[in-house]
Amino acid sequence: MDELAIVEQIEKSLDLGISQGIFPGGAVWLHRENKPAITVCRGKAGSGEQEPLVTEQTLYDLASLTKVVVTLPMILLSVQHGKLSLTDSVVTHLPQLGEGQGRAEKEKIKIIHLLTHSSGLPAWRPFFLKGSGKQEYLRMIAEEQMIYKPGEQVVYSDLGFMLLGFILEEVWQAELSALAKQWIFEPSGMTHTGYRPQSHSVLRDCVIAPAEEGTPFERNMAEQYIWQLEAAEDPRAAGWRAACEGFAWRQDVIRGDVHDCNAYHGLEGVSGHAGLFSTLTDVARYMRIWTAEDAPVRIDPLLLSFAARAQTGAAVPRRAVGWEASATGGTLDQIAHGCTGGDLLSEKAFGHTGFTGTSIWSDPVRGATLITLTNRVHPIVHTAMNAWRRAHHNQIFSSIKPVGTS
Template sequence: MNSHSIHHLMQQGLRENVFPGAVLLVGSGDTRLFFEAYGKANLFSGQPMIREAVFDLASLTKPLATTLAVAKLVDQARISLDQPVVKWLPALAGSDKATISIRQLLCHQGGFPAHRLFYMTLKSLLPSRRKAAVLDLLKHTPLAYQPGETTLYSDLGFMLLCRLVEAVAGYPMNEFLKTEIYDPMGLTDLFFVDLTRDHLTRKPFAATELCPMRNRLLVGEVHDDNAWFAGGVDGHAGLFGTADAVFRLLRFLVADFRGRSSGSVFSTQILSDVFNGEGKHPLPLGFDRPSVQHSSAGRYFSANTVGHLGFTGVSVWMDLEKECCIILLTNRVHPFRWNTRLGQFRPFIHDRIMEHFEI
């Protein structure tokens, strides 16, 4: 199998309407083994997809933004993972959230249900009041289980983490990430679109959905409704970026993790915790691991792999043992979210890639 075969499979994905467009980047160590764009970024304008296309990274926000902001605050000795979040968010005092630790939130063990339609409440408030109102909504959402009792993937826990970061840092999470993490790494193509400042930047955004709630095609504004009504910056969604920026971020993290970075942004210790968990908490923080059977990562990634999926059609899997990664960014929700063919295509293309490059 040669690279032409991977091209053929991606073209097949286009023909079978798995996605309107995609960018595929395969990395081994610091080398980009494969990096190509396919299809259309916008079906209505005919804008072609390019390698520099900016995608709504959806839930990749959790590991690539929120988790890293928390990790930086730990490195700065401003917070501790096993302390209760109420220490920095006293509004939670006296509620059933008072014992939840930061680590539990990062591991999706905080007790929160998976999702709530907060935007149905937020849309009736003045835009200036919406972000603060989310904390009150989180406080009054009944827990689905006792914190630490089980693992349930939840957007809500990461929404709370965003408010924790901002309470400790003293300014918005997107600015903290830019100043403390992305800028020092030279990553200008990872960012949030802060809708409260109304500055939709002119970048080659991949379009997402014809949104029934907002009654327009979404281009360069976050797809997730809870994040949009909260102003575009939140802990569960809101990050935008290019495939290459995601790749370079992952390489910086691995270099810091291995202790071979010349200008490290993170300590080896905190990244060990992020990727592997620690002691009695052997879960990665913010990241996911491939499931044992029918993983979206396919069959060839080792057990020492971290990654995540995003609702808009984006994914990243990074094998820490083999030091390889596959970043597949698509706009599968364009023009409608009901297209779910990517679920079958993703592990299939991953397996063909790993076989081709003998990884």
Template structure:
């Protein structure tokens, strides 16, 4: 939580307000996972199966809306083209696949500007194979963590201890952890494919490259970090990276459509029409030019996969590293994957290879224990360990041109659909007030005039909050019938820790109710909760419950008994028996 007078270290952040629904039938997950304490990993014997959203307590409407939004992006927009030609998405929750959707086209264009004849368009299928681009980095990272687990690599040891040639030009102190967390000091990228003539010289160029920043001083996302780790894995394993990924990750998990240089090119989604290098329409070969110049197998890019294969990988991690009796990582290693090693770089939370808590594509699923990655070709994977959920969206957004723009909005919409399908329970009674997430809006919840006596009064309520830091919840009071409002300072009490705010709060992360208390001066006054969102990213919004105003003479307002006393503009009263 971000309090406007301070940033409380003890509280961290508050998250995820949501709709309010009835608990699911016995033996099924209720749709209140955002208000449950983190239960840790799923049972290791959890195996994915299909189920309807409602059967696991999820609200179907937000998921259906997310599907419709993805389909909408495949229509020609004012730019004269769709945001992307096609997409395949999958959502999982508590070991169940609750949505799997394919739409649009795996192949639509002949070149960067020309559509193929309509009868030559090829539709997306749920088993379409996609170039994952930088999502490939997760496979390399898992391969590295397997070496750490075996004791063959130490996280804090210099990379040069395992790859002596990497020490060139001042890199002898760069650690394995710094490569995995993009704090090595490396530059972001080099044009390996065009500046060096062959694979050996390209790898040497990475090994020889001096640092741009001092190790550990800066967060800078870099392909070179993972290229280096891929080379290290190959050297320590004594076999190519594609063989390592197959033998130690995909084969044990039983996923058969994931790997490098796919042989079934007809099932792949086309990517870009490239003129430099002159590759034409790229399909079934890695899009990334550097990975292509390295033979299609590199630590930073090159993996192809399907949504169902990535769902299995996600569930294996949610299970603590195991699936169908096969273990690819220990529970301790999975914890390391999703532990933030970048606390020194706020906003750039990073585990070992996995990005953490990145609202710009994770949207309302984001939190300290939400891990994932994106890929340049239009791919994203979001794994939320707190709710045991995942949202995977694969598109061919570079087909036919990388210049058609970002698909981050679609990534957020897909993640938001799953997050919004989950709900919270009221802290007290059967109902609570909730304001959902819409960009660029202001919503208010206002009390009637309250006759606070000369000795003052006391406001108390329960708060559940998930907003980005620039989407603010204001607590305000008015003594002139609502003509003017001033901020009301308040205390937030969370499991025995108290922090003070000057009337404004924002943030996310802890996914639990907290208590709020405020002193009220004497005099007749109204109180209101005002939630303002900007035009950027969204969380789940705000929930308020059990509002009580007391004076020396007794209770002046009991929100549980008299919810009709409030005036709501954009807020809604949601209960256990409704999905808002």
């Protein structure tokens, strides 16, 4: 398919999402091997009449893309610099984790387990209702019961990437935001990327795509967690209920503050699991680390290759190191589960998504990388995003032939 046809396909896909009210606007960057990159922006930054049009410089809350744009490369750089090993026990670097529930099992959690979401830690907890700061979060995670033994299953866990962020700060003796700026953003020319944009002189002047009006979606998540505790007659339920009912939930439209409540309320906007803001242009610059031999940030190519491969066996869903792995090439259960990158990716493809409506998928067999930034959480969280996202990826990747084919 020629470039014009691909541009029209991307425009059509974004326009469909806008017309369905899934998001007010979006920006897409597509790179194909040995061809100029394609950039398409459609719609507005927000739902208001006076909102500006989306451009490649519109600043988006990347949500969980933070995991692969900050935490993953910093862990890999830490391996290169001899500061840690992927096989290290997490308790070696964070001894506080072994001071709570199930010390013997928690000592078996390795860094690679956190990276592949196979640690046995639960997916999410509303810790922000009860405490804030690294030490409080470490204490609360230490008190959590394991939901399975390390390496047995895959459960996507924010808690695991919070711990990875804490580990990075320990081994480098520096704040995570400063590490990311020094080792990733500045060398890559990512001048419009960072945590806490309201306190960042450059980012503060950007057009920032708004998020949800208040946080009713995450409040509902907290309520569901408490209902589960109450149904199980868990003695902790009353404390969580009181904390939830007395909490000062945000009410206004969120713009320039991280949407994720644990990152915002609990960790001052900076975490290994969420908190990063960036633009389409800068995320494209970041992906050179994974796709270009002359990237200014050099991570050993064998380490990059290892990180991009599926590592969790027959577990569902299929995970690489940090990244989500393509379901293609997996078991029938994994294929049936699918992946956020759609159905047409090769078994070598890797990617990730962010809850706010962001995604990266790269397929070496097609020689293509696709970045999509939207704010599907504005003005409310739209649940049709997952179906739109898979169709979006299917339509665009199907237009790109595998490398070496005519």
